[in-house]
Amino acid sequence: MIEFSVNKTRANLDVDPSTPLLWVIRDHLGLTGTKYGCGIAQCGACTVHIDGQAVRSCVAPVSRAAGKEVTTIEGLSPDLSHPLQRAWIEEDVPQCGYCQSGQLMSAAVLLREKPQPTDDDIDKAMTGNICRCGTYPRIRKAIHRAAGNFAKRGAR
């Protein structure tokens, strides 16, 4: 049995500990907002947080989450209130939308660590997340917009 918390809810699972966290989240926990894109940590569509750090869940065995706090896109906010979600909506970022869960989860760690990120900071934090539709310019704008919101809200 592996026990960890997902979006503040305890999960207790009888699963092969080498199973990638991604597939436990999707197939066992039914949280399908986290996406499969490549399986080899090349695209970032599967990005989740383990204890607040961005992790490519397609290559992280579920055992790595044992006893830890996992946050998925469904746990980013209960009501689209996260500044990044609001900025994504304001900037009309998504096209097909498939990569956006991962983009948001990577950006959330960036903003927590650097509330006022520079373009270089954005490059460093977001380069692991591919978008085939080419929403990068809007992602960049939305992160800057959310950073503005953070400032107005007194930072996090």
Next chain:
Amino acid sequence: MSRAIHRREFLKVSIGAGGGLLLGFRLAGTGETLAMQNGSAASFTPNAFVRIGTDERVTVIVNHSEMGQGVYTSLPMLLAEELDADWNNVAFESAPVDPKYNHPVFGMQMTGGSSSVWSGFEQFRQAGAAARAMLIAAAAQQWNVDPSKCRTDSGAVFDPSNRKLTYGQLAAAAAKLTPPAQVPLKDPTTFKLIGKPAKRLDTSEKVNGTAVFGVDVKMPGMMTAVVARAPIFGAKVRAFDDSRARSMSGVHRIVAVPSGVAVIADSFWQAKMARDALHIDWDEGTMSSFNTNQMMQQFREQAKLTGKSVRRDGDADATLAKAAKKLEAVYEVPYLSHAMMEPLNCAVDLRPESCEIWTGTQFQTVDRANAAKTAGLPDEKVQIHTTFLGGGFGRRANPQSDFVVEAVHVAKAAGVPVKVVWTREDDMQGGWYRPAFLHAIAGAIDTNGKAVAWRSRIVGQSIMAGTPFEGMADLKGKGYDPSSVEGADDLPYEIPNLAVESHQMEVRVPVQWWRSVGHSHTAFATECFIDELAALAHQDPYRFRRDLLQKHPRHLGVLDLAAQKAGWAKPLPKGRARGIAVHASFESFSAQVAEVSVNDGKVQVHRMVCAIDCGRYVNPGIIAAQTEGGAIFGASAALFQELTFENGRLRQSNFHSFPMLRMNECPEIETHIIESREKSGGIGEPGVPCAAPAIANAVFAATGKRIRRLPIRLSEAV
């Protein structure tokens, strides 16, 4: 905020006592079922495209697939415009497969050819106008006034004394009326929504993880299958050993299917691990010695011969023979993968009397027919539920419905609902690529530096040959595939002696339309060669094009706009250089200026300025998004992408070997839209073709060397 999250998926989340989160949902059948489930059976459904509830919600049923291009917003805007709906109450729903949702021009339900908005422009407006007329009639009856004296605004009808009834209040009464046959449409000068920015309706669910893509579909008792497919096109399973795979945890069944061997298991990971543990003896077939290097060599030899004539103005050969200055160049482009972020997948619930399919498809009618044939059911017993598509780019419009038919075969063997999921490697190595092409072009200028001859020989595989579309495209009659030469056969430059020839090559690599289809390679060849002719004539490449486009005002319009916004004549910082390209496709006109630098053998694209004329547009935000996304899609191919075969095996498998632009490599992009009253053109694809030639021409401006092969390798520049 959640107004868009009213699709046909019902989510029920419960927290299990000891088992973590449980989530199940089902997809209801038709819109009618939904109305009853919502307790709003009194909803007003005047036609196939709209339903108005007593709760004021206006649900637009969209017959095109949402793959990022924005049809779940732009098509509802067309309907809401004529309906005078309150945009805040508008939602979308994907249409079931039904002839009434056929593309009005292509005669089947499908999404492709950058055609959704222009083909729906009258259809959706008419549907909205008809609904509006019935709501007015219902209100006029109630008030006992002349309907022609009533007006509508923001989801309500008003009489001359400003009495008001909302559409929700009128829904039940309007539902009893007979729909009018034809209703006059608005004068475009009075549009309130069309042509104005509006937020996409599908963003909320795409930023909180609730948007349902094909890979997210779940049904009670559903299993997941992963298929071992042929490592070489045309290879067949001779025998397989599944003794280890069968004993692995969660494995339900292992079965041979026409495409390979399917492992059906409780979950994806279990299915994948067992699939990887199979030992399969393949009969490799005739493609086991196939190499793309040899193929391109054959293409080069073929290009020395006269091809099937596609266009002939004047006498290009004679003019070339006696020309003052001439130039020959050979351009080559590789096979390419669509590489949608969501790998292919398809879920099937096959019963003795029915077949329900959930997938992200661009080809509902074709898929239904192919699935029905595979299932041994009549077409009407097969229903397709179109989910969101995690990218399409043409791959999900497969003439053989490869990923759907295979899933039906697996479902036949599974005996339970099953979802077939492709890995990234399966998807990339599964074929149906943009074909490799070679363009051999010869051109000449006269003593005044004016282009006088152009002969282009285009060598490559047909994407239409052998498909049901062969007849539609009249391949046999023409002797060439129009989609192989589109964008080259209608070269707009005024050159008196012009010949375009086609060599159609037979190669047994499955090929298909890839975002912008033939234009994805013809624009590279034609726009690089015109740039080469400009250099031969010692003329500015922008001016040179301008002089030859005097009879093409829409080409000129975008060319001038892109050049002006890019500051074409203004000097750049040291090390930077610009390139330009202009190209028409899908009834739209595009020009792009790329600004690059070249350092340590690496090309960096700093800025791209795009100009687009797509006629009358619906949503400028979506026009800009598609144009910039298209430019990035084209730039990824130009800079990085190729598929190569060695001994029949594809050498690329995932994003490490088939890269695309990432955030740190993405240029600044700006889009400028031409205001136009011309008929709407396409927008999903026209942003792609100019990117490669604009970048390649900028590399020439920076280095003095020509790029004649994609992806760009400076070591190959000449």
